[in-house]
Amino acid sequence: MRGVFNKIWLAAAFAAVAAPAFAAAPQPPRMPHYRFVNYTTANGLPNNHVYSVLVDGSRIWAGTDDGLAEYENGKWKTYTTKDGLAQQAVLSLALDKRTGDVWVGTMGGLNRISGGRIIATYTQLNSGLSNDIVYGVSVEGENVWVATAAGACRLNLNTGQWSIYTDSNTPMKEIWVYGVSAAPDKVYFAVWGSGLIEYNQQTKLWDIYEDPDHQLEIVLFKNQGLIHDIVSSVSYVDKIVWVATYFGDSRYDGRYWHNFLTKDSGLPSNFTNYVKGVDANRAWFCTDKGLAYYDGANWAVYTPSLTTGKPEMWVRDAQGHVTHIPVTTAPANNYMLGIDFQGRDIWVATAGGLSHGIFEPQP
Numbered sequence: 001m002r003g004v005f006n007k008i009w010l011a012a013a014f015a016a017v018a019a020p021a022f023a024a025a026p027q028p029p030r031m032p033h034y035r036f037v038n039y040t041t042a043n044g045l046p047n048n049h050v051y052s053v054l055v056d057g058s059r060i061w062a063g064t065d066d067g068l069a070e071y072e073n074g075k076w077k078t079y080t081t082k083d084g085l086a087q088q089a090v091l092s093l094a095l096d097k098r099t100g101d102v103w104v105g106t107m108g109g110l111n112r113i114s115g116g117r118i119i120a121t122y123t124q125l126n127s128g129l130s131n132d133i134v135y136g137v138s139v140e141g142e143n144v145w146v147a148t149a150a151g152a153c154r155l156n157l158n159t160g161q162w163s164i165y166t167d168s169n170t171p172m173k174e175i176w177v178y179g180v181s182a183a184p185d186k187v188y189f190a191v192w193g194s195g196l197i198e199y200n201q202q203t204k205l206w207d208i209y210e211d212p213d214h215q216l217e218i219v220l221f222k223n224q225g226l227i228h229d230i231v232s233s234v235s236y237v238d239k240i241v242w243v244a245t246y247f248g249d250s251r252y253d254g255r256y257w258h259n260f261l262t263k264d265s266g267l268p269s270n271f272t273n274y275v276k277g278v279d280a281n282r283a284w285f286c287t288d289k290g291l292a293y294y295d296g297a298n299w300a301v302y303t304p305s306l307t308t309g310k311p312e313m314w315v316r317d318a319q320g321h322v323t324h325i326p327v328t329t330a331p332a333n334n335y336m337l338g339i340d341f342q343g344r345d346i347w348v349a350t351a352g353g354l355s356h357g358i359f360e361p362q363p
Contacts, residue, residue, distance in 0.1 A: 028315040028323035031300035032293065034346065034357035036311075038332040044076035045069055048332075050349035054093035054102065055340040060347055061102060062354045063090030068104055069354075084118035086111050086132070094137035094144075103144055105134030110146060122155070128162020129153060136190070136233075140182035147177035152189050165189075165199075171208035172197050179274075181236040188241055190231040196243055196252075209252070226250055227259045237277035244275035249285055260285075266299020266316035267292050274338050284346070286336030291348060302357070304330040331355040 039045050039062075047066035054061040062069040068079040068090045079085050087108025094103045104111040109123040109132045122129045129146065136147035144155040151166035166175045172194045179190035189197040195210040211229045226243060233244040243250040248270045249260045262270055269289035277283045281296030290303030290312075297318040305312050311330030315323045333352025340347050344359035 026317065026319070026321050028321075028325070029295075029298040029317050030362065031295070031298060031315050032344070033313070033325075033327070033360045033362055034302065034329075035360050036302075036329040036331055037356045037358065038353045039071070039356070040332065040353040044071070045354055046078045046080075048353050049351055050337060050354045051089070051091045052093045052105075052338045053340050053347045053349040053354060054095055055342045055347055056095055056100070056102065060342075060354075060356075061093050062349065063093055063104070063106075065089050071354075079113075079118065084111070084121060086121050086123065092134055092136045092147075094139050096139045096144075098141075103137045103139060105137045105146065106132075107134075108132050110134050110137070128155070128164060130164045130166065135177065136179040138180045138182040138187075140184060140187070143182065145180045145182045145187055147180040147189060149176055151175040152177045152180060170197060170199075170206050178231065179233040181234045181241075183236055186236065188234045188236050190234040190243070192231065193229055194231075195226055195229045196231055196234060196241070222264075223257050223259050225257050226252075227261075232272060233274045235275050235277040235283065238280040240277060240280045242275045242277040242283045244272035244285065246271050248272075249275060251283070253280075260294070266294065266301060266322075268301050268303065273336060276339050278341070284339050286339055286348070288335050290334050291331060291336045291339070302327075302331060303334045304332075306334060331357070 040048050046069055047064040049065040050062050052063035058072055060071040067088050068085060070077040081088055087106040089107040090104055092105035102113040109121055110129055111118050112120040123132050130153040131148035131150035133149035134146055138145045142157045146153045151164060154163045167173060172191050174191055174193040176192035177189050178192050181188050185201055187199040191197055195208055198207040209226045212225045227250045228245040228247040230246050231243055232246060235242040241252040249272050251258045260267055269287040271288045272285050274286040275283055283294050285292040290301050293300045299316040301314050303312050311327045313325040313327045315325060331348050331350055332355045333350035335351035338349035346357040348355040
């Protein structure tokens with residue numbers, strides 16, 4: 001009998017040593033939490049389809065399908081063609097921080113707002129604007145850089161001179177320019193079907209970055225270069241270029257590329273409409289399936305559920321562990337088109353309204 005008990009004791013002891021200890025679920029990284037307040041036509045927005053958003057101190061500008069909306073002190077004001085707006089669909093916005101002027105890109109030209117009034121309208125007929133469909137605007141010093149459906153252009157505010165950039169004088173193979181991000185050293189253009197175009201302001205030289213796979217919808221080698229040639233948006237901040245495409249996203253530090261796909265990151269979708277960098281390590285991605293935030297290692301996604309419409313937030317850590325965070329609010333729509341920052345708050349342009357994400361500190 002003693003032998004039987006010894007065998008049982010030895011078997012139990014061996015099992016205790018051999019069996020791996022139970023691994024507790026990893027704690028999710030601390031990511032920003034927001035309480036979302038959504039604005040639609042029901043409470044003052046002229047149209048629920050919001051293409052762009054711009055934070056101007058306490059004033060918020062929203063480019064919609066039915067005019068430009070200005071929100072301040074709880075009140076809305078709308079600019080339409082009756083007020084001098086070039087066209088009712090407002091695609092892009094930029095702030096001149098030196099003067100406080102707002103530049104407005106529409107489907108029918110470019111406007112300049114100063115002191116609450118539209119003071120100038122630029123079109124193909126009355127200026128050097130390369131095309132009336134203005135997808136992007138970026139103000140850098142005395143220069144206003146413009147991305148249009150037929151090339152890019154630059155307006156020098158001191159001289160009033162326009163410069164036009166197309167396939168005839170730049171490396172771009174297509175002239176459908178979707179976005180522009182300008183800084184004193186370099187200017188970057190997001191070009192549909194032609195990758196990322198770089199202009200060096202010191203040397204006056206151009207460069208082009210293309211997908212080495214040449215628009216294949218697969219990635220043969222990870223981080224080999226730009227993720228895809230169909231570039232929808234670009235953001236240049238702290239010497240880092242963040243690039244959005246309809247087939248994933250990229251980060252470029254001037255030497256190395258890092259690509260992001262749904263299969264190896266926290267992106268909710270590879271179809272990205274807009275990207276905005278915070279600094280060299282952090283960026284926001286506006287996709288067709290939600291808003292994604294990347295802090296350099298971890299991801300957070302904010303969206304109404306694609307199936308139930310209920311608010312969702314989930315976090316993916318650097319090891320790939322995903323945690324769903326209980327939330328009670330979400331942006332107005334999962335189709336994201338733009339974002340800007342107001343302190344620690346965010347404002348998000350969606351296909352279903354304008355969303356204010358109010359930062360909520362966590363214990």
